[in-house]
Amino acid sequence: MSHVLGHELRVTLLRLARRVRAERADDAMSDARLSVLFALFNEGAQTLGSLSEHERVTPPSMNRTINSLVESGIVTRVSDASDGRKVTIDLSPEGRRLVKETRRKRDAWFASRLASLNPDERAALDAAAPILRRLADQ
Numbered sequence: 436m437s438h439v440l441g442h443e444l445r446v447t448l449l450r451l452a453r454r455v456r457a458e459r460a461d462d463a464m465s466d467a468r469l470s471v472l473f474a475l476f477n478e479g480a481q482t483l484g485s486l487s488e489h490e491r492v493t494p495p496s497m498n499r500t501i502n503s504l505v506e507s508g509i510v511t512r513v514s515d516a517s518d519g520r521k522v523t524i525d526l527s528p529e530g531r532r533l534v535k536e537t538r539r540k541r542d543a544w545f546a547s548r549l550a551s552l553n554p555d556e557r558a559a560l561d562a563a564a565p566i567l568r569r570l571a572d573q
Contacts, residue, residue, distance in 0.1 A: 471486060471510075476530075
């Protein structure tokens with residue numbers, strides 16, 4: 436692979452990801468907070484430690500994020516019935532609504548862009564999708 440292709444592909448994918456992330460149900464919500472909501476939506480209720488690891492931030496930083504989300508009514512803290520020291524974080528109904536609406540907006544934005552492509556361009560993306568997925572999963 437040429438250096439130029441690697442650079443061009445990396446820059447283009449970053450720009451595309453940034454553009455998709457701009458589509459959200461709440462324009463005031465930061466990428467970090469929204470990422471936590473998506474993690475909870477996709478993986479289910481989690482401890483503060485597991486969320487910290489997933490998001491690659493320190494537990495005190497995650498605690499601040501969770502506190503703000505709890506205050507906003509977007510997530511809840513639930514004490515474990517068998518061990519009151521263990522607390523899990525989960526989405527509230529409002530948090531689930533935000534994630535679903537953000538996903539809907541992102542899907543709609545992407546679908547409209549794909550629809551603007553000609554059949555050969557869509558076929559090229561269809562062929563590239565599994566390769567890009569494999570790169571992302573490495």
